Amino acid sequence: xxxxxxxxxxxxxxxxxxxxxxxxxxxxxxxxxxxxxxxxxxxxxxxxxxxxxxxxxxxxxxxxxxxxxxxxxxxxxxxxxxxxxxxxxxxxxxxxxxxxxxxxxxxxxxxxxxxxxxxxxxxxxxxxxxxxxxxxxxxxxxxxxxxxxxxxxxxxxxx
Amino acid sequence: xxxxxxxxxxxxxxxxxxxxxxxxxxxxxxxxxxxxxxxxxxxxxxxxxxxxxxxxxxxxxxxxxxxxxxxxxxxxxxxxxxxxxxxxxxxxxxxxxxxxxxxxxxxxxxxxxxxxxxxxxxxxxxxxxxxxxxxxxxxxxxxxxxxxxxxxxxxxxxxxxxxxxxxxxxxxxxxxxxxxxxxxxxxxxxxxxxxxxxxxxxxxxxxxxxxxxxxxxxxxxxxxxxxxxxxxxxxxxxxxxxxxxxxxx
Numbered sequence: 381x382x383x384x385x386x387x388x389x390x391x392x393x394x395x396x397x398x399x400x401x402x403x404x405x406x407x408x409x410x411x412x413x414x415x416x417x418x419x420x421x422x423x424x425x426x427x428x429x430x431x432x433x434x435x436x437x438x439x440x441x442x443x444x445x446x447x448x449x450x451x452x453x454x455x456x457x458x459x460x461x462x463x464x465x466x467x468x469x470x471x472x473x474x475x476x477x478x479x480x481x482x483x484x485x486x487x488x489x490x491x492x493x494x495x496x497x498x499x500x501x502x503x504x505x506x507x508x509x510x511x512x513x514x515x516x517x518x519x520x521x522x523x524x525x526x527x528x529x530x531x532x533x534x535x536x537x538x539x
Numbered sequence: 540x541x542x543x544x545x546x547x548x549x550x551x552x553x554x555x556x557x558x559x560x561x562x563x564x565x566x567x568x569x570x571x572x573x574x575x576x577x578x579x580x581x582x583x584x585x586x587x588x589x590x591x592x593x594x595x596x597x598x599x600x601x602x603x604x605x606x607x608x609x610x611x612x613x614x615x616x617x618x619x620x621x622x623x624x625x626x627x628x629x630x631x632x633x634x635x636x637x638x639x640x641x642x643x644x645x646x647x648x649x650x651x652x653x654x655x656x657x658x659x660x661x662x663x664x665x666x667x668x669x670x671x672x673x674x675x676x677x678x679x680x681x682x683x684x685x686x687x688x689x690x691x692x693x694x695x696x697x698x699x700x701x702x703x704x705x706x707x708x709x710x711x712x713x714x715x716x717x718x719x720x721x722x723x724x725x726x727x728x729x730x731x732x733x734x735x736x737x738x739x740x741x742x743x744x745x746x747x748x749x750x751x752x753x754x755x756x757x758x759x760x761x762x763x764x765x766x767x768x769x770x771x772x773x774x775x776x777x778x779x780x781x782x783x784x785x786x787x788x
Contacts, residue, residue: 400730422695423744462744465737468693476730478564479737520559532552532729534559536604 391454394437394483396493397464399446400476402530403501403516403523407446407470409439415470416450420463432456434463437486438494443501444516444523447480449489457482506538540735541568541759543612543638543658543723546576550727557729558601558609564734568608570636570759572660577611579633581770593771610763612636614660620649631655635766636759638685642667651677651684657762658721660685663705674716683758684713689725691741692733703745710747721762722755 383389401407413436420429433456437449452460467477483489501518508515508524508531515524515538522533542561546554554569554576561569571577578595594602598609613634617623623639623646631637639656641647642664650659651673659682662669669684677684686709690702713720722742726732733741735756742752768774773781 402730422699423741458740459744461737461740465733465741466692468731474728474730476560476732478734521556529551531547532556533547534553534555536555536559536601537553 392433392484393452393454393457394486394489395450395452395457395460395464396480396483396489397448397450398478398480398496399441399448401441401444401446401470401473403444403518404530405444405473407441407473407475409436411470412436412439412441412448412467415467415475416464419466419468420460423463423466424459428456428459429463432460432463434460438490443518445518447494447496449486449494452482508533508538540566540753540756541570541608541610541763542566542726542732542735542756543570543572543636543721543759544732545614545725545727546571546573548575549573552728552730554597554609555601555604557726557732558605558607560729560732562605562607564732566607566735568610568760568763570610570612570763572612572614572638574613574630574634577609580611580635580767608760608763610635610759612638614638614640616640617646619643620645623649624653627653627655635770636762640664644668647673648676651680651682653682654680656680656682657766658683658685661687661725663687663702663709669709669712671712671716674712674718677713678716678718681719683719683721683762684709686710686720686722686755687725688722688738688742689731691745692724693731707746714751719758720751720755721758722752723759 416434420434431453433451433453435451437451439448440446461479480493501516503516505512506515513524515522520535522538523530524533544557546557554571557569578597580594601609611634613630615623615626617626636657638658638660639650640660641650641662647662647667650656690699694702724733724738739749739752743749
Protein backbone atom coordinates (compact mmCIF):
# COMPACT_ATOMS: atom_id res chain seq x y z
CA UNK A 381 0.00 0.00 0.00
CA UNK A 382 1.21 3.50 -0.68
CA UNK A 383 2.65 5.01 2.44
CA UNK A 384 0.92 7.87 4.20
CA UNK A 385 1.76 11.52 3.61
CA UNK A 386 4.04 12.74 6.33
CA UNK A 387 1.47 14.80 8.27
CA UNK A 388 -0.79 11.76 8.62
CA UNK A 389 1.84 9.34 9.84
CA UNK A 390 1.67 8.56 13.51
CA UNK A 391 4.40 10.12 15.58
CA UNK A 392 6.35 7.84 17.85
CA UNK A 393 8.48 8.04 20.92
CA UNK A 394 11.11 5.40 21.59
CA UNK A 395 11.51 4.32 25.19
CA UNK A 396 14.84 2.79 26.24
CA UNK A 397 14.34 0.25 29.00
CA UNK A 398 16.81 -1.52 31.24
CA UNK A 399 16.00 -5.06 32.39
CA UNK A 400 17.48 -7.05 35.25
CA UNK A 401 16.80 -10.66 36.26
CA UNK A 402 18.47 -13.42 38.23
CA UNK A 403 21.46 -14.74 36.26
CA UNK A 404 19.99 -18.19 35.48
CA UNK A 405 16.90 -16.75 33.77
CA UNK A 406 16.66 -17.04 30.01
CA UNK A 407 14.41 -14.20 28.91
CA UNK A 408 13.06 -14.31 25.38
CA UNK A 409 11.90 -11.47 23.21
CA UNK A 410 8.45 -12.96 22.61
CA UNK A 411 7.92 -13.68 26.30
CA UNK A 412 8.91 -10.13 27.24
CA UNK A 413 6.64 -8.63 24.58
CA UNK A 414 3.76 -10.76 25.85
CA UNK A 415 4.38 -9.67 29.44
CA UNK A 416 4.51 -6.04 28.37
CA UNK A 417 1.19 -6.16 26.48
CA UNK A 418 -0.35 -8.17 29.28
CA UNK A 419 0.70 -5.55 31.85
CA UNK A 420 -0.66 -2.77 29.63
CA UNK A 421 -3.93 -4.60 29.04
CA UNK A 422 -4.39 -5.05 32.77
CA UNK A 423 -3.49 -1.52 33.77
CA UNK A 424 -4.77 0.78 31.02
CA UNK A 425 -7.19 -1.57 29.28
CA UNK A 426 -7.57 -2.55 25.64
CA UNK A 427 -8.28 1.00 24.55
CA UNK A 428 -5.24 2.40 26.33
CA UNK A 429 -3.03 -0.40 25.02
CA UNK A 430 -4.12 0.29 21.47
CA UNK A 431 -3.27 3.96 21.94
CA UNK A 432 0.11 3.33 23.53
CA UNK A 433 1.16 0.59 21.07
CA UNK A 434 4.15 -0.70 23.12
CA UNK A 435 5.77 -2.75 20.38
CA UNK A 436 9.28 -4.05 21.07
CA UNK A 437 11.73 -2.76 18.48
CA UNK A 438 14.89 -4.28 19.82
CA UNK A 439 15.62 -6.60 22.68
CA UNK A 440 18.74 -8.11 24.17
CA UNK A 441 19.14 -10.10 27.35
CA UNK A 442 22.03 -12.16 28.65
CA UNK A 443 23.43 -13.17 32.03
CA UNK A 444 20.76 -11.38 34.03
CA UNK A 445 20.90 -7.98 32.36
CA UNK A 446 19.18 -6.71 29.27
CA UNK A 447 17.87 -3.72 27.43
CA UNK A 448 15.07 -2.99 25.02
CA UNK A 449 13.61 -0.25 22.87
CA UNK A 450 9.83 0.10 23.02
CA UNK A 451 7.81 2.04 20.47
CA UNK A 452 5.15 4.27 22.02
CA UNK A 453 2.70 6.62 20.38
CA UNK A 454 3.49 10.28 20.99
CA UNK A 455 1.25 11.66 23.75
CA UNK A 456 0.80 8.33 25.51
CA UNK A 457 4.23 8.09 27.05
CA UNK A 458 2.91 8.47 30.62
CA UNK A 459 0.50 5.57 30.20
CA UNK A 460 3.26 3.52 28.61
CA UNK A 461 5.61 4.28 31.47
CA UNK A 462 2.97 3.16 33.97
CA UNK A 463 2.43 -0.08 32.05
CA UNK A 464 6.15 -0.75 31.80
CA UNK A 465 6.47 -0.24 35.56
CA UNK A 466 3.88 -2.95 36.15
CA UNK A 467 5.89 -5.64 34.38
CA UNK A 468 6.97 -7.51 37.49
CA UNK A 469 7.57 -10.96 36.12
CA UNK A 470 7.97 -12.77 32.80
CA UNK A 471 6.89 -16.42 32.77
CA UNK A 472 7.12 -16.51 36.55
CA UNK A 473 10.63 -15.07 36.75
CA UNK A 474 10.83 -11.71 38.54
CA UNK A 475 12.24 -8.85 36.47
CA UNK A 476 13.52 -5.47 37.51
CA UNK A 477 12.72 -2.81 34.95
CA UNK A 478 13.57 0.83 34.58
CA UNK A 479 13.12 3.47 31.91
CA UNK A 480 16.51 4.90 30.93
CA UNK A 481 15.15 7.59 28.68
CA UNK A 482 12.87 8.55 25.83
CA UNK A 483 13.83 9.74 22.36
CA UNK A 484 12.07 10.92 19.24
CA UNK A 485 14.05 8.70 16.86
CA UNK A 486 15.31 5.14 17.10
CA UNK A 487 18.80 6.26 16.27
CA UNK A 488 18.95 8.87 19.02
CA UNK A 489 17.52 6.35 21.44
CA UNK A 490 20.17 3.77 20.64
CA UNK A 491 23.03 6.21 20.61
CA UNK A 492 22.08 7.81 23.84
CA UNK A 493 20.76 5.01 26.01
CA UNK A 494 21.71 1.62 24.59
CA UNK A 495 24.81 -0.51 24.63
CA UNK A 496 25.66 0.00 28.25
CA UNK A 497 25.52 -3.66 29.22
CA UNK A 498 29.27 -3.68 29.43
CA UNK A 499 31.08 -5.87 31.90
CA UNK A 500 30.94 -9.62 31.51
CA UNK A 501 29.89 -11.71 34.44
CA UNK A 502 32.07 -14.33 36.02
CA UNK A 503 31.15 -17.34 38.08
CA UNK A 504 33.12 -17.93 41.25
CA UNK A 505 32.81 -18.82 44.91
CA UNK A 506 32.45 -15.94 47.34
CA UNK A 507 32.31 -15.65 51.12
CA UNK A 508 28.80 -14.61 52.04
CA UNK A 509 27.25 -14.81 55.51
CA UNK A 510 30.05 -17.00 56.92
CA UNK A 511 30.01 -19.58 54.11
CA UNK A 512 31.60 -20.16 50.71
CA UNK A 513 28.88 -20.03 48.11
CA UNK A 514 28.79 -20.06 44.31
CA UNK A 515 27.95 -16.68 42.85
CA UNK A 516 27.67 -14.77 39.60
CA UNK A 517 29.63 -11.54 39.85
CA UNK A 518 29.04 -8.64 37.47
CA UNK A 519 30.76 -5.35 38.25
CA UNK A 520 29.44 -4.26 41.63
CA UNK A 521 26.53 -6.68 41.62
CA UNK A 522 26.83 -10.22 42.89
CA UNK A 523 24.05 -12.81 42.83
CA UNK A 524 24.82 -15.46 45.41
CA UNK A 525 23.25 -18.91 45.33
CA UNK A 526 21.95 -19.62 48.84
CA UNK A 527 20.04 -22.73 49.91
CA UNK A 528 16.80 -22.19 48.02
CA UNK A 529 17.51 -19.48 45.49
CA UNK A 530 19.57 -16.46 44.56
CA UNK A 531 20.23 -13.62 46.95
CA UNK A 532 21.14 -10.25 45.49
CA UNK A 533 24.31 -8.97 47.11
CA UNK A 534 26.85 -6.34 46.23
CA UNK A 535 30.63 -6.18 46.30
CA UNK A 536 30.25 -4.58 49.73
CA UNK A 537 28.83 -7.83 51.20
CA UNK A 538 31.54 -10.19 50.00
CA UNK A 539 34.61 -8.20 50.92
CA UNK B 540 12.98 10.67 47.75
CA UNK B 541 13.33 7.53 49.83
CA UNK B 542 12.06 3.98 49.44
CA UNK B 543 11.45 1.59 52.34
CA UNK B 544 12.79 -1.86 51.46
CA UNK B 545 12.70 -5.37 52.89
CA UNK B 546 16.29 -6.63 52.93
CA UNK B 547 17.85 -10.08 53.30
CA UNK B 548 17.02 -12.23 55.37
CA UNK B 549 13.43 -10.97 55.02
CA UNK B 550 13.80 -10.24 51.32
CA UNK B 551 16.00 -11.55 48.50
CA UNK B 552 18.57 -8.78 48.31
CA UNK B 553 21.00 -7.41 50.87
CA UNK B 554 21.02 -3.84 52.12
CA UNK B 555 24.08 -3.09 49.98
CA UNK B 556 22.39 -4.34 46.79
CA UNK B 557 19.26 -2.32 47.57
CA UNK B 558 21.41 0.74 48.18
CA UNK B 559 23.34 0.29 44.93
CA UNK B 560 20.15 -0.17 42.90
CA UNK B 561 18.37 2.72 44.62
CA UNK B 562 21.32 5.00 43.87
CA UNK B 563 21.17 4.04 40.20
CA UNK B 564 17.40 4.64 40.11
CA UNK B 565 17.75 8.15 41.54
CA UNK B 566 16.66 7.72 45.14
CA UNK B 567 18.26 9.81 47.85
CA UNK B 568 18.06 7.04 50.42
CA UNK B 569 16.54 3.80 51.60
CA UNK B 570 14.81 2.85 54.81
CA UNK B 571 15.61 -0.74 55.79
CA UNK B 572 12.50 -2.24 57.34
CA UNK B 573 14.16 -5.51 58.26
CA UNK B 574 15.51 -5.49 61.80
CA UNK B 575 18.19 -8.16 61.28
CA UNK B 576 19.59 -6.60 58.14
CA UNK B 577 21.26 -3.52 59.58
CA UNK B 578 22.73 -2.70 63.00
CA UNK B 579 20.84 0.10 64.78
CA UNK B 580 22.11 3.66 64.68
CA UNK B 581 24.12 4.57 67.73
CA UNK B 582 22.95 1.38 69.39
CA UNK B 583 24.58 -0.59 72.15
CA UNK B 584 24.79 -3.76 70.05
CA UNK B 585 27.74 -2.83 67.83
CA UNK B 586 30.87 -1.23 69.23
CA UNK B 587 31.49 0.22 65.78
CA UNK B 588 28.33 2.28 66.12
CA UNK B 589 28.65 6.02 66.43
CA UNK B 590 27.10 8.39 68.93
CA UNK B 591 23.38 8.49 69.62
CA UNK B 592 21.50 9.00 66.39
CA UNK B 593 24.58 8.70 64.20
CA UNK B 594 24.31 6.00 61.53
CA UNK B 595 26.04 2.72 62.31
CA UNK B 596 29.33 1.80 60.66
CA UNK B 597 27.70 -0.28 57.94
CA UNK B 598 25.16 2.41 57.05
CA UNK B 599 27.88 5.06 56.92
CA UNK B 600 30.08 2.87 54.71
CA UNK B 601 27.18 2.26 52.29
CA UNK B 602 26.46 5.95 52.19
CA UNK B 603 30.08 6.56 51.35
CA UNK B 604 30.12 3.88 48.64
CA UNK B 605 26.85 4.61 46.85
CA UNK B 606 25.87 8.12 47.88
CA UNK B 607 22.49 7.12 49.30
CA UNK B 608 21.35 7.54 52.85
CA UNK B 609 20.68 4.25 54.65
CA UNK B 610 18.20 4.50 57.51
CA UNK B 611 17.78 1.77 60.10
CA UNK B 612 14.18 0.91 60.84
CA UNK B 613 12.09 -1.87 62.26
CA UNK B 614 8.79 -3.28 61.14
CA UNK B 615 6.81 -4.61 64.07
CA UNK B 616 4.48 -7.40 63.09
CA UNK B 617 2.54 -8.26 66.23
CA UNK B 618 -0.54 -10.37 66.81
CA UNK B 619 -2.39 -7.90 68.97
CA UNK B 620 -2.12 -4.43 70.46
CA UNK B 621 -0.68 -5.66 73.77
CA UNK B 622 2.36 -7.33 72.25
CA UNK B 623 2.71 -4.49 69.74
CA UNK B 624 2.87 -2.05 72.64
CA UNK B 625 5.71 -4.00 74.22
CA UNK B 626 7.61 -4.17 70.94
CA UNK B 627 7.21 -0.43 70.32
CA UNK B 628 8.64 0.26 73.78
CA UNK B 629 11.59 -2.03 73.06
CA UNK B 630 12.51 -0.75 69.61
CA UNK B 631 11.72 2.97 69.89
CA UNK B 632 14.95 3.84 71.73
CA UNK B 633 17.19 1.89 69.37
CA UNK B 634 15.74 2.40 65.87
CA UNK B 635 15.47 5.57 63.81
CA UNK B 636 12.17 4.67 62.15
CA UNK B 637 9.54 2.47 63.77
CA UNK B 638 6.84 0.98 61.50
CA UNK B 639 3.96 -1.08 62.76
CA UNK B 640 2.29 -3.52 60.39
CA UNK B 641 -1.46 -2.98 60.45
CA UNK B 642 -4.01 -5.09 58.66
CA UNK B 643 -6.17 -5.67 61.70
CA UNK B 644 -8.66 -3.24 63.22
CA UNK B 645 -7.16 -3.45 66.70
CA UNK B 646 -3.60 -2.93 65.45
CA UNK B 647 -4.57 -0.05 63.18
CA UNK B 648 -6.30 1.62 66.08
CA UNK B 649 -3.32 1.06 68.37
CA UNK B 650 -0.82 2.39 65.81
CA UNK B 651 -2.59 5.66 65.06
CA UNK B 652 -3.07 6.40 68.77
CA UNK B 653 0.58 5.81 69.62
CA UNK B 654 2.81 8.84 68.90
CA UNK B 655 5.92 6.67 69.28
CA UNK B 656 4.99 4.85 66.06
CA UNK B 657 6.21 6.64 62.93
CA UNK B 658 4.44 4.66 60.23
CA UNK B 659 1.36 2.48 60.13
CA UNK B 660 2.37 0.02 57.40
CA UNK B 661 -0.14 -1.68 55.07
CA UNK B 662 -3.29 -0.78 57.05
CA UNK B 663 -5.67 -2.29 54.48
CA UNK B 664 -4.01 -5.71 54.32
CA UNK B 665 -6.17 -8.67 55.25
CA UNK B 666 -9.22 -7.85 57.31
CA UNK B 667 -7.93 -4.38 58.26
CA UNK B 668 -9.97 -1.29 57.57
CA UNK B 669 -9.61 2.45 57.98
CA UNK B 670 -12.08 5.16 58.92
CA UNK B 671 -12.41 8.81 59.88
CA UNK B 672 -11.70 8.12 63.57
CA UNK B 673 -8.35 6.55 62.74
CA UNK B 674 -7.51 9.31 60.25
CA UNK B 675 -8.09 12.02 62.87
CA UNK B 676 -6.03 10.13 65.43
CA UNK B 677 -3.22 9.64 62.90
CA UNK B 678 -3.21 13.35 62.16
CA UNK B 679 -3.18 14.33 65.84
CA UNK B 680 -0.43 11.87 66.75
CA UNK B 681 1.70 12.40 63.65
CA UNK B 682 1.52 8.75 62.60
CA UNK B 683 2.13 8.39 58.86
CA UNK B 684 -0.28 6.09 57.04
CA UNK B 685 1.48 3.97 54.43
CA UNK B 686 0.13 3.55 50.90
CA UNK B 687 1.43 0.21 49.68
CA UNK B 688 1.83 0.27 45.90
CA UNK B 689 3.11 -3.32 45.89
CA UNK B 690 -0.16 -4.91 44.70
CA UNK B 691 -0.47 -2.29 41.94
CA UNK B 692 2.90 -3.38 40.56
CA UNK B 693 2.94 -7.09 41.31
CA UNK B 694 -0.58 -8.47 41.78
CA UNK B 695 -3.13 -9.17 39.09
CA UNK B 696 -6.79 -9.99 38.70
CA UNK B 697 -9.24 -9.77 41.57
CA UNK B 698 -6.54 -9.39 44.19
CA UNK B 699 -5.26 -6.28 42.50
CA UNK B 700 -8.75 -4.86 42.02
CA UNK B 701 -9.47 -5.24 45.72
CA UNK B 702 -6.12 -3.71 46.68
CA UNK B 703 -6.71 -0.74 44.38
CA UNK B 704 -10.21 -0.11 45.69
CA UNK B 705 -8.81 -0.25 49.23
CA UNK B 706 -6.11 2.24 48.26
CA UNK B 707 -8.72 4.57 46.84
CA UNK B 708 -10.83 4.42 49.97
CA UNK B 709 -7.76 5.04 52.12
CA UNK B 710 -6.73 7.95 49.93
CA UNK B 711 -10.11 9.63 50.17
CA UNK B 712 -10.16 9.39 53.97
CA UNK B 713 -6.54 10.38 54.51
CA UNK B 714 -6.62 13.38 52.16
CA UNK B 715 -9.89 14.65 53.65
CA UNK B 716 -8.44 14.77 57.16
CA UNK B 717 -4.99 15.76 55.95
CA UNK B 718 -3.34 12.95 57.88
CA UNK B 719 0.37 12.43 57.14
CA UNK B 720 1.16 9.70 54.63
CA UNK B 721 4.07 7.76 53.16
CA UNK B 722 4.24 5.87 49.88
CA UNK B 723 6.25 2.72 49.22
CA UNK B 724 6.21 -0.22 46.84
CA UNK B 725 7.41 -2.59 49.59
CA UNK B 726 10.18 -4.10 47.43
CA UNK B 727 11.54 -7.43 48.69
CA UNK B 728 14.47 -7.51 46.28
CA UNK B 729 16.35 -5.18 43.97
CA UNK B 730 14.21 -6.59 41.13
CA UNK B 731 11.04 -5.28 42.76
CA UNK B 732 12.48 -1.81 43.24
CA UNK B 733 11.13 0.80 40.83
CA UNK B 734 12.46 4.28 40.12
CA UNK B 735 10.52 7.20 41.67
CA UNK B 736 9.35 8.50 38.31
CA UNK B 737 7.98 5.08 37.39
CA UNK B 738 6.15 4.76 40.69
CA UNK B 739 4.59 8.17 40.16
CA UNK B 740 3.48 7.24 36.64
CA UNK B 741 1.93 3.95 37.77
CA UNK B 742 0.15 5.62 40.69
CA UNK B 743 -1.10 8.40 38.42
CA UNK B 744 -2.65 5.77 36.16
CA UNK B 745 -4.81 4.59 39.06
CA UNK B 746 -5.93 8.06 40.11
CA UNK B 747 -3.30 9.37 42.52
CA UNK B 748 -2.04 12.93 42.29
CA UNK B 749 1.63 12.83 41.18
CA UNK B 750 2.75 15.52 43.60
CA UNK B 751 1.02 13.73 46.44
CA UNK B 752 2.92 10.52 45.65
CA UNK B 753 6.21 12.41 45.54
CA UNK B 754 5.30 13.92 48.91
CA UNK B 755 4.74 10.42 50.25
CA UNK B 756 8.17 9.30 49.05
CA UNK B 757 9.79 12.37 50.55
CA UNK B 758 8.02 11.85 53.88
CA UNK B 759 10.37 8.95 54.74
CA UNK B 760 13.22 11.40 54.55
CA UNK B 761 11.60 13.90 56.89
CA UNK B 762 10.71 11.17 59.40
CA UNK B 763 14.32 10.01 59.43
CA UNK B 764 15.66 13.55 59.75
CA UNK B 765 13.29 14.40 62.60
CA UNK B 766 14.09 11.23 64.54
CA UNK B 767 17.82 11.61 64.03
CA UNK B 768 17.62 15.10 65.42
CA UNK B 769 15.63 13.88 68.39
CA UNK B 770 18.13 11.14 69.09
CA UNK B 771 21.14 13.40 68.82
CA UNK B 772 22.80 14.37 72.08
CA UNK B 773 22.11 18.07 71.66
CA UNK B 774 18.36 17.51 71.70
CA UNK B 775 16.58 18.07 75.02
CA UNK B 776 12.94 18.46 73.98
CA UNK B 777 11.15 20.11 71.06
CA UNK B 778 12.42 23.69 70.88
CA UNK B 779 15.18 23.14 73.44
CA UNK B 780 18.63 21.97 72.44
CA UNK B 781 22.04 22.00 74.04
CA UNK B 782 24.39 24.40 72.28
CA UNK B 783 27.16 26.90 72.90
CA UNK B 784 26.58 29.88 75.17
CA UNK B 785 26.91 33.34 73.69
CA UNK B 786 30.41 34.63 74.18
CA UNK B 787 29.94 38.27 75.28
CA UNK B 788 27.89 37.52 78.42
